[in-house]
Structure formats: structure tokens, C-alpha cells
Amino acid sequence: MPPEFLETLIAGAEALVQVQDAPELPWALAEAVHDPAYLQRWRSGDVTRAEERAMGFAWDASIARRGLLSCGATLAATRDALQGGWGLNLGGGTHHAYREHAEGFSFLNDVVIAASWARREGLAARVAVLDLDVHQGNGTASMLAGQAWALPVSLHGASNYPFVKEEAGVNVPLPDGTGDDAYLAALEDEAFPAVRAFGPDLLFVLAGADVLAGDQLGRLALTPEGVRERDRRAYALAGELRVPCVTVMAGGYHRDPQRTVEVRLSTVREWVAAAGAAAPFGGRGAPPGSVP
Structure with missing residues (x-):
């Protein structure tokens, strides 16, 4: 997203919530789920052209710190959710990162890092990841494959x-041009029942803006109203299940970047509405009013 549109997003979010600077994730938390040798290669720049192509851009010295900040924000949002029911990262959602390699603009898998941290700390026993980005979260699926505690x-x-999809978890593929009605029906009829049946005590939502019609890297055709309804229903599910809910923004590449900004701010508004309307649950107190 061009810098001027990122500034517009932040300014719009600041009108709705308290926006905080992202804390930097400790390397040890990344190493707990990613291959340390892989991390060291990307920290030092010892990567091949093939690895850069898979990532989607060339290595530079800022990649590691940007990844740590993005993951640090998701971890902070997870802490918020566990304390007050709701957490939000204005970035994050790097769901193409695998344990031992980067893909699709994703170096570190922030959701897997945060979910694994919550489990190790005894703060969550069953974690569901509801990935609503237009692209399958192949890295997330691979890293959580065979883990009974995660769905x-x-x-x-x-x-x-990705053109070769991972099979782990529950996958709901949609045809090109899917619009609001068919998308929301699939959400209600296939995705939500899987989450309910799993019975999580922590829920991550990847609220991708790239499902919007006209997105350069997406092939679905949702309207802004459809995306807003998607978010409202996802947060209603969290309220129904009475589980802490962490939102990360994931992808958004509309030809007109302002459209992506507007959809992201719509997600923030729905998050604020859900957090403000929810009764405290699980002894975690009132919803927080901050966004890392």
C-alpha cells in the first residue's frame, strides 16, 4: 500500500480506537515455531534468488525487523484478547510463511507464532484460525497440520x-466471481460449523480485504457491504462461542488503494461495535480500547 494510503488508514483508525506502536517480537518466539537456520538466512541475507521469488520481493536488511514488528503487534493483540475478549492488529496475517521457507510476502507466520505462544503459556488449549483472505493460508495449514489443539x-x-493448496484443516474453495450471497452462505454453512464443532477457546480471524471485487490479486467479487457483513458475522460467531477473538488484516491489493483503506476501516468499525457490545466473559474483564 502506498505510504499516503497507509497514513490515511492509520488516521482513520485513530478516530475509532487508540492506535499503539507495534512492539518487536523476541526472536526466541519466532524460533519456537520456525526453523532457526531459515530465520538466520533471512536475517543475514544469505538467501537465493529462488527464495526471493517465492517471497515476492528481494531481500533487504529491513525484512527481519518488519517481520518482528508485525508479529509483535499480533502477539500484543492476542494478549489484549486474552485479557479483555478482543484484540486487533492493523497489519499481520502473513499466512503464507512456512516453518522453513518464505512465500507470498510472508516471512514469519504471525498467527501461528501467537497461537503457539498462547498454548505454551497455558492461556489457550484449543485455537481456531478463521482465514477469510482470498488466498488459502497454506503456510498456516502446513504448520498446524497434525496439531490436535489447532484448527x-x-x-x-x-x-x-497458492495454486497447489494444502489439505490440512477445513478448506472451502470458492469459484471465480463469487459474490456476497454465495460467499456468506459458504461462511454460514461450511466455515462456521467447523469452528463451532471444534470448540476453540481462542479464535483468530484473518479479515482479508482482497475478497473485494476489483482486487488485483483476488478473483472474488464481494461488495464493501458484503465484506462488512462477513466481518459482522465473524465477530458474532466469536460472541456466540464466548471466546477471545484476535483480528489481523491480511491481504488487500485493490487497483484503487483507497478502496482497500475503506474496507479495512469498515473492519475496524465492526470490531469496535462487537467489542463494545459484548458482555465480559471467561473472567477476562471488559474489552480493551487499543489496537497494537
């Missing part, structure tokens, strides 16, 4: 990247 659920474009 990745992905509602994505069947023809979108």
Missing part, C-alpha cells in the same frame, strides 16, 4: 494463489 479454516478463491 485452520480457510474460505478462499479456488483459482487464486
Whole structure:
């Protein structure tokens, strides 16, 4: 997103919530889920052209710190959710990162890092990841495959990247051009029942803006109203299950960046409405009023 539109997003969010600077994730938390040798290669720049192509851009010295800040914000949002029911990161959602390699603009898998931290700390026993980005969260699915404590659920474009999908978890592929009604029906009929049946005590929502019609990297056709309804229903599910809910923004690449900004701010508004309306649960107190 061009810097001027990022500034617009932050300014719009500041009108709704208290925006905080992202804390930097300790390397040890990244090493707890990613291969340390892989991390060291990207820290030092000892990567191949093939690895850069898979990532989507060339290595530079800022990649590691940007990844740590993004993951630190998701971890802070997870702490907020566990304390007050709701947490939000204005970035994050780097769901293409695998344990030992980078893909699709994703170096560190922030949601897996935060979910694994919560489990190790005894703060969550069963974690569901509701991935509503237009692209399957292949890295997340791979890293959580075979983990009985975690369930990745992905509602994505069947023809979108990644072209070879992971099979772990619950996958709901949608045809090109899927609009509001069909998308919301799949959400209610396939994705939500899987989350309910799993019975999580912590829920991550990847609220991708790239499901919007006209997105350069997406093939679905939701309207802004459809995306808003998607978010409202996802937060209603969290309220129904009475579980802490962490939102990260994931992808958004509209031809007109202002459209992506508007959809992201719509997500923030729905998050604020859900957090403000929810009764405290699980002894965690009132919803927080901050966004890391």
C-alpha cells in the first residue's frame, strides 16, 4: 500500500480506537515455531534468488525487523484478547510463511507464532484460525497440520494463489466471481460449523480485504457491504462461542488503494461495535480500547 494510503488508514483508525506502536517480537518466539537456520538466512541475507521469488520481493536488511514488528503487534493483540475478549492488529496475517521457507510476502507466520505462544503459556488449549483472505493460508495449514489443539479454516478463491493448496484443516474453495450471497452462505454453512464443532477457546480471524471485487490479486467479487457483513458475522460467531477473538488484516491489493483503506476501516468499525457490545466473559474483564 502506498505510504499516503497507509497514513490515511492509520488516521482513520485513530478516530475509532487508540492506535499503539507495534512492539518487536523476541526472536526466541519466532524460533519456537520456525526453523532457526531459515530465520538466520533471512536475517543475514544469505538467501537465493529462488527464495526471493517465492517471497515476492528481494531481500533487504529491513525484512527481519518488519517481520518482528508485525508479529509483535499480533502477539500484543492476542494478549489484549486474552485479557479483555478482543484484540486487533492493523497489519499481520502473513499466512503464507512456512516453518522453513518464505512465500507470498510472508516471512514469519504471525498467527501461528501467537497461537503457539498462547498454548505454551497455558492461556489457550484449543485455537481456531478463521482465514477469510482470498488466498488459502497454506503456510498456516502446513504448520498446524497434525496439531490436535489447532484448527485452520480457510474460505478462499479456488483459482487464486497458492495454486497447489494444502489439505490440512477445513478448506472451502470458492469459484471465480463469487459474490456476497454465495460467499456468506459458504461462511454460514461450511466455515462456521467447523469452528463451532471444534470448540476453540481462542479464535483468530484473518479479515482479508482482497475478497473485494476489483482486487488485483483476488478473483472474488464481494461488495464493501458484503465484506462488512462477513466481518459482522465473524465477530458474532466469536460472541456466540464466548471466546477471545484476535483480528489481523491480511491481504488487500485493490487497483484503487483507497478502496482497500475503506474496507479495512469498515473492519475496524465492526470490531469496535462487537467489542463494545459484548458482555465480559471467561473472567477476562471488559474489552480493551487499543489496537497494537
